[in-house]
Amino acid sequence: MLYHLLDSAAVAELLWQKGLTPGARRQFGDWLDLPAEDCGRLLAFWTSLHDLGKATPSFQAKHVPSKEQLMAMGFDFPFLAPAGIRHHSLLSQWILSDFGEILDIQPLRLFNLLRYAIGGHHGTFHIQEDLQQDLAREKNLGGQRWSAARMELVRVLKTLLMPPRLMPLNLDQTEQNAFFNLLTGFFVSADWLASQDDLFEYHPAPLPPTDYLQISRQRADLALTRTGWNGWQPDGETPTFQELFSFEPHPLQDIVLQQAQGLADPFMLIIEAPTGCGKTEIALSIADLAIRRSGLRGWYIAMPTQATSNQMFGRACAFLTRCYPRQKKINVQLAHGNALLNEEFQQIRLAFVEDPEGAGEGTVSAMEWFLPRKRTLLAPFGVGTVDQAFMSVLRTRHAFLRLFGLHRKVIIFDEVHAYDTYMQRIFTRLLAWLRAVGSSVILLSATLPDQTRRELLNAFQPEIEIDTITAAYPRLSINSGNRVNTVSLGAYPDRTVQLTRVAYQSSAWMESLRGALSEGGCAAIICNTVDRAQQVFREVQAAGLVEPGQLHLLHARMPFCWRQEKEKAILGQFGKRDDPESERMRRGIVVATQIIEQSLDLDFDFMISDLAPIDLLIQRLGRLHRHSDQPYAPLRPSRLSQPTCWVCQPEAPDAASLPMFGTDAYVYEPAILQRTFFVLQTLEELRLPSMSDELINQVYSENPLPTCSAAQNELLQQAVRSMNQKHDYEVGQAENRLMGDVDVDNSAAAKVVYLKEDSQIVGKETQALTRSNVLPSVTLVCLTRQNGNTFLLDRQFPLNLDAHPNLEARNHALMSLVSVTKSRVVEYFNGLPRHAAWKTVPALRYAQPIVFEEGKYVLPDGTELSLDHDLGLLVTTEKNDHHKPSI
Numbered sequence: 001m002l003y004h005l006l007d008s009a010a011v012a013e014l015l016w017q018k019g020l021t022p023g024a025r026r027q028f029g030d031w032l033d034l035p036a037e038d039c040g041r042l043l044a045f046w047t048s049l050h051d052l053g054k055a056t057p058s059f060q061a062k063h064v065p066s067k068e069q070l071m072a073m074g075f076d077f078p079f080l081a082p083a084g085i086r087h088h089s090l091l092s093q094w095i096l097s098d099f100g101e102i103l104d105i106q107p108l109r110l111f112n113l114l115r116y117a118i119g120g121h122h123g124t125f126h127i128q129e130d131l132q133q134d135l136a137r138e139k140n141l142g143g144q145r146w147s148a149a150r151m152e153l154v155r156v157l158k159t160l161l162m163p164p165r166l167m168p169l170n171l172d173q174t175e176q177n178a179f180f181n182l183l184t185g186f187f188v189s190a191d192w193l194a195s196q197d198d199l200f201e202y203h204p205a206p207l208p209p210t211d212y213l214q215i216s217r218q219r220a221d222l223a224l225t226r227t228g229w230n231g232w233q234p235d236g237e238t239p240t241f242q243e244l245f246s247f248e249p250h251p252l253q254d255i256v257l258q259q260a261q262g263l264a265d266p267f268m269l270i271i272e273a274p275t276g277c278g279k280t281e282i283a284l285s286i287a288d289l290a291i292r293r294s295g296l297r298g299w300y301i302a303m304p305t306q307a308t309s310n311q312m313f314g315r316a317c318a319f320l321t322r323c324y325p326r327q328k329k330i331n332v333q334l335a336h337g338n339a340l341l342n343e344e345f346q347q348i349r350l351a352f353v354e355d356p357e358g359a360g361e362g363t364v365s366a367m368e369w370f371l372p373r374k375r376t377l378l379a380p381f382g383v384g385t386v387d388q389a390f391m392s393v394l395r396t397r398h399a400f401l402r403l404f405g406l407h408r409k410v411i412i413f414d415e416v417h418a419y420d421t422y423m424q425r426i427f428t429r430l431l432a433w434l435r436a437v438g439s440s441v442i443l444l445s446a447t448l449p450d451q452t453r454r455e456l457l458n459a460f461q462p463e464i465e466i467d468t469i470t471a472a473y474p475r476l477s478i479n480s481g482n483r484v485n486t487v488s489l490g491a492y493p494d495r496t497v498q499l500t501r502v503a504y505q506s507s508a509w510m511e512s513l514r515g516a517l518s519e520g521g522c523a524a525i526i527c528n529t530v531d532r533a534q535q536v537f538r539e540v541q542a543a544g545l546v547e548p549g550q551l552h553l554l555h556a557r558m559p560f561c562w563r564q565e566k567e568k569a570i571l572g573q574f575g576k577r578d579d580p581e582s583e584r585m586r587r588g589i590v591v592a593t594q595i596i597e598q599s600l601d602l603d604f605d606f607m608i609s610d611l612a613p614i615d616l617l618i619q620r621l622g623r624l625h626r627h628s629d630q631p632y633a634p635l636r637p638s639r640l641s642q643p644t645c646w647v648c649q650p651e652a653p654d655a656a657s658l659p660m661f662g663t664d665a666y667v668y669e670p671a672i673l674q675r676t677f678f679v680l681q682t683l684e685e686l687r688l689p690s691m692s693d694e695l696i697n698q699v700y701s702e703n704p705l706p707t708c709s710a711a712q713n714e715l716l717q718q719a720v721r722s723m724n725q726k727h728d729y730e731v732g733q734a735e736n737r738l739m740g741d742v743d744v745d746n747s748a749a750a751k752v753v754y755l756k757e758d759s760q761i762v763g764k765e766t767q768a769l770t771r772s773n774v775l776p777s778v779t780l781v782c783l784t785r786q787n788g789n790t791f792l793l794d795r796q797f798p799l800n801l802d803a804h805p806n807l808e809a810r811n812h813a814l815m816s817l818v819s820v821t822k823s824r825v826v827e828y829f830n831g832l833p834r835h836a837a838w839k840t841v842p843a844l845r846y847a848q849p850i851v852f853e854e855g856k857y858v859l860p861d862g863t864e865l866s867l868d869h870d871l872g873l874l875v876t877t878e879k880n881d882h883h884k885p886s887i
Helices: 002-019 022-032 036-048 064-072 088-103 108-119 135-141 144-161 173-194 209-227 241-245 251-259 279-294 306-323 343-354 386-393 399-406 421-436 450-460 510-516 530-543 560-574 614-621 670-679 692-700 710-737 807-815 823-830
Strands: 267-272 299-303 330-335 381-385 410-413 440-445 475-480 483-488 495-503 521-526 551-554 587-592 606-610 644-649 685-688 778-786 789-792 817-820 847-852 856-858 864-868 872-876
Touching (some): 002 036, 022 173, 088 144, 108 173, 173 209, 173 399, 241 279, 267 279, 279 410, 299 386, 306 330, 386 410, 421 440, 450 475, 510 521, 521 530, 530 587, 551 560, 560 587, 614 644, 614 670, 670 710, 789 807, 847 856
Parallel strands (some): 330 381, 410 440, 521 587, 521 606, 606 644, 778 847
Antiparallel strands (some): 267 475, 778 789, 856 864, 864 872
8 A cells, every 4th residue: 555655645746846837836826835846745744644535444454364364464444334334535634633743834724625626536526524523424434554554655655755844824815715626637647647557556565664665666757658657848939920830910910919918827818800810820829939938738719519629629739739849749639529520630640559659749649547537638738518527517527637637727718608507607607617727718709798798707706896898899808917908900891691581481581592592602690490491491301493413411410420521521621722723612400409609610602591599590601702802802793792691580460579489598598599580680781890789789788679679679588588587597406516615615624415427318407507508418329221231320330239349330430320309209319228239449439229111210109210310310200299409
């Protein structure tokens, strides 16, 4: 046992010296009021104490030979019923209360928090159990012989590791919460590394502790190198914007870069600017400057969806290669549930696995040790969903480890306007914790309502008084030190989008669409639900508006292998062109759900969109004529030379009623759809971005609308009140799942009921939900049966459903996944036992196989599921089925 304690201390020493950056070490040193070298020795000593709870009868009794040997040496083993056995991490926490004089931490409340931090190294804090003074405590810890042995262990560790004497600490509530949560994350990281048998093999021969510590330090150095902790470090170089991106910053970017000079660390920026104006390049440039200037630990880019994360990942890798051309093993991770399905991520991951020493300078790698979801944020660089960052402030096991992964980094949040009320509550709590742990944040958004901007700035630093934060759009808001201000980023050229209202039924405008495309060109039809997208696609297909190879359908209810194939085809046809030989006059139609609203960098000549909340509609319009200023801009037919959007909406109501939105009201707030309807009612064109602010503030305010009658405004007020009640409920639901307020609560001493983060079959109230509007779902692995054999959909890979899948089979199974939210399908499959052969496969643990015969699968209630390569998964139910739609 002593050897493992020394292994963990050796890892902690090197984790401090080589795994952390100067800025991270400086922060810990400031909290402890110690020089960096002394601080490292103290953390190594504290880390070594984490498993003292194994020097107890209740733990040693688990191994009968050890128990017999210890009994022969005079150690007592009191009888303990199974219910009375306590986890060794809690026992370590109890034991440390006997070492107050040796550890010498003042004041007492901070000594107790250190005990909680050490006791939390298995993912949970033992607060209530610490107060238990029952017989179980005495029986678990044993008698005097055990106490003396533990005292000797601590004496040996202190002699070898030489921790410095600590002066009384003076941490306020915020510093206390930040420090002890990060400290626990540090303990866990060191323990996990030191517990890997392939890195720290069993050493049978007894050695003097001094000799073994030398061996352990050599192993620790090798362990950090092999896992990727020894790698990238911020350097002193300061590349220019042009060196990073191969072009000079345009005026808007240049204003932001000038304003960002001399920012106090940590800082918060909110950049509100039109889609496609280069916000990502600005954010990456500022993040890189802050990292080099303050010795930060890297960055994480938090995207709204997996699809946007995948697209950003390639850009991020290319940026890192340009940014650090002389560094090796630049560790970057893709952080979301389907990361292993991303081809680019798989390539850089496998390249390192096959040749870990072969990485040249400026090479990005995805180190294998960081792949498990709880470790991913520990990597210096990452791109992933915002949900991964949200998990660091939810009441889940190892939340503090994720927080440790984010500390002293720059966190870039993209598409912030897409967060709903529930997400916004989690986000504001996260912003406060990020500031407390020394992380800077950059928020990117098309535009935000004034109230939302104020709430975000205040969440990051509540004690600062905010005066005016209004400025002409596009704008930059800064919270840095004691400075909070908002500045305009100058005039941005408007473009005018022609707006036409059309009937919701696609049959009403199908022939008009034929006329619009009579000279060629391409169109996007964006629907609010999967069912409607499939229906519209079939009608366009039947009308024969374009050739079969020019018509595409994209939505979330497609098996992943098909969706990936379709995304590639759509990007190839309608994405950004960098080849002068490419065909610049495009012809085609893409029918899609809102996944193309954010995820794919596409350009269309013409658009038809279901009515959506005004901010999201503006986002969709960003796909119209998006690449017109690019070197190889598309050529457009003369009749589509002006950006034009037809908005599908219900018929105008009479003066005493409001429009009804059917199933779309399950997707978006009815009050917001209704206010958007009336705000746009008399507009025939939108001048963007200059009208964005006015439109968004009109829709998201509660003021009467001039285009409504008095009766309609009263009904709108009622709808808004109903929405606000729902929002209050969602805020309460988010609050119930959150860690405490970093500035107010004693987070490490709070009573906590831990939530489940990876199960789709437990009740919603016990799930660590990062989003409230996610419908219950089931994950299906699509297979087909042919001639008595079963094949996965992906590449028709043969699969024995009764056998544990090997790595190749697992990868093909993941590519054959589809998520379904149709309630009848969810209820049926979630009611089945978990598939026996997949129970021990983390990626497939909660998935169910579905075997299609001749493309169909029928549930006992008659609901039919069918697979169609063009349409994806179709679900056909009884005509009287009124379940919520899939989105």
